[in-house]
Amino acid sequence: MSAEPVPAAAADATTAPARRYSFHVEEPCEGDRVAKFLEAFAAVLEYTDYKALLDSYCTTSAKCNRCAVTCPVFQVTNDPRDIPCYRTNILLEVYKRYFTIGGWVSSRFKSHFELTDEVIDEFAEVLYRCTACRRCTQECPMGVDHGLMTRLGRYVLSLIGVVPKALQVSVREQLEGETHNTSKVPQKAMLHTLDFLSEEMEDILGVKMDFPVDEPDRDFAFFCAVSDYLMEPDTLMGNAAVLYAAGDWDRWTIGTDNFDGINYGLFYSDWHLENIIKRLLGEVDRLNAGKILIGECGHASRSAHQFVPVFGDRERYPVLNFMEYTYDCLLKGKIELDPSIITERVTYHDPCNIARSGWIVEQPREILRAFVPNFVDMSHAGRRNYCCGGGGGLVSVDEIHDFRMEIGGRVKAEQMRETGAEIVVAPCANCKKQLKELVEHYKLPCKVMGLHDLILKAIVIPGGKSPAERKQEAELYA
Ligand code: SF4
Numbered sequence: 001m002s003a004e005p006v007p008a009a010a011a012d013a014t015t016a017p018a019r020r021y022s023f024h025v026e027e028p029c030e031g032d033r034v035a036k037f038l039e040a041f042a043a044v045l046e047y048t049d050y051k052a053l054l055d056s057y058c059t060t061s062a063k064c065n066r067c068a069v070t071c072p073v074f075q076v077t078n079d080p081r082d083i084p085c086y087r088t089n090i091l092l093e094v095y096k097r098y099f100t101i102g103g104w105v106s107s108r109f110k111s112h113f114e115l116t117d118e119v120i121d122e123f124a125e126v127l128y129r130c131t132a133c134r135r136c137t138q139e140c141p142m143g144v145d146h147g148l149m150t151r152l153g154r155y156v157l158s159l160i161g162v163v164p165k166a167l168q169v170s171v172r173e174q175l176e177g178e179t180h181n182t183s184k185v186p187q188k189a190m191l192h193t194l195d196f197l198s199e200e201m202e203d204i205l206g207v208k209m210d211f212p213v214d215e216p217d218r219d220f221a222f223f224c225a226v227s228d229y230l231m232e233p234d235t236l237m238g239n240a241a242v243l244y245a246a247g248d249w250d251r252w253t254i255g256t257d258n259f260d261g262i263n264y265g266l267f268y269s270d271w272h273l274e275n276i277i278k279r280l281l282g283e284v285d286r287l288n289a290g291k292i293l294i295g296e297c298g299h300a301s302r303s304a305h306q307f308v309p310v311f312g313d314r315e316r317y318p319v320l321n322f323m324e325y326t327y328d329c330l331l332k333g334k335i336e337l338d339p340s341i342i343t344e345r346v347t348y349h350d351p352c353n354i355a356r357s358g359w360i361v362e363q364p365r366e367i368l369r370a371f372v373p374n375f376v377d378m379s380h381a382g383r384r385n386y387c388c389g390g391g392g393g394l395v396s397v398d399e400i401h402d403f404r405m406e407i408g409g410r411v412k413a414e415q416m417r418e419t420g421a422e423i424v425v426a427p428c429a430n431c432k433k434q435l436k437e438l439v440e441h442y443k444l445p446c447k448v449m450g451l452h453d454l455i456l457k458a459i460v461i462p463g464g465k466s467p468a469e470r471k472q473e474a475e476l477y478a
């Protein structure tokens, strides 16, 4: 195994509880689950491109266990069932035994792997202990993508109804519910929220800006995680402040038919992933917008960035994460950030979906360096980051909170503590939720914010109050 230095929590792994967990399932599968699992697997193999990948992985895995040392879950539990290739091998064993000639022939002559109810239960549990962060993939000399194998395994399980209820309900609400968003926010309530935020921004910034809604033919159709409207409004107001300060207020719009950028299909079902992408494209078409602008959300950005070109058209629907837009504004001198406002020590958490599995590493750091004099990186920053512990959709599954705190997020908590930062910037709705819970659980002396929450404090607004004046007011009312 390689000797990658790991944060103290992982080195102290033997003290951590290696408890198992289960999650609530919405529609438990009845009858012969083994037959149904194999039927579902056969259908996935027939209608997708996974077969070639499985054939390749069956012949390449070196069983070297290098992947184990990089996995934040295994680092904490030391449980062999948390070794990345352990769970991938379950899938490969099923594939070899039931879908290759060699596996079928050898099963006739000697005792061989058999799929049972117990194997399915074990498989479901280990797959939902993985945050799909893909850290292990960087280490594998053979290039085995365990995050992708986790997704494939979850996809097959979802076809026999084995999927955490929280994920299933959210997706159903987004695709089939009346509100078309994962938090079931009615459109009317969303519009009221925008009115309220307009007033709030006028109070804070000193200028009136009404959020553009259902405006046709704009350059940007904007989609953030729906939680930004309710629980993280500073992030949304920060986004709006940049558009206003850059002189781009007339270039964007929010759509009322589909305003939630979340796509939990990315974590458990390619079929839902595709349908949610198509819904999003339908809204872009309805608005006749030029580009898709995604707010601060890692998986929303990655799912749109990677899969709009697959299910739509790269040229017709360019996808942009908001940090790219802000960075571009900064480079072009369209916005000004006051470097005297944020005096605290600040660090940055890389969301796995946009750093390791994406394309955004330096842009947010360049923005932070432009106005945060006391910025410090975490150990293992950028593409070698550690997951927050709530990735792969786990953050939305409340009944595994203890797992997320004690196991999945333990290394991350230690990383945050090591920096001595007072503010941890996490530009992702899911990461923010998980990290805030970690701060509370481990009593860390820091707070978690979005990048645009900080920008909201430091941005210079033409014709508005100065950042210094706003800071003074905020301190007065604190
Ligand atoms: S994807 Fe992340 S959590 Fe899953 S096995 Fe690999 S390193 Fe561990």
Ligand code: SF4
Pocket (backbone or CB within 6 Å): 060, 061, 062, 063, 064, 065, 066, 067, 068, 084, 085, 139, 140, 141, 142, 143, 144
């Ligand atoms: S999956 Fe890759 S890193 Fe893990 S044991 Fe196999 S070859 Fe080694």
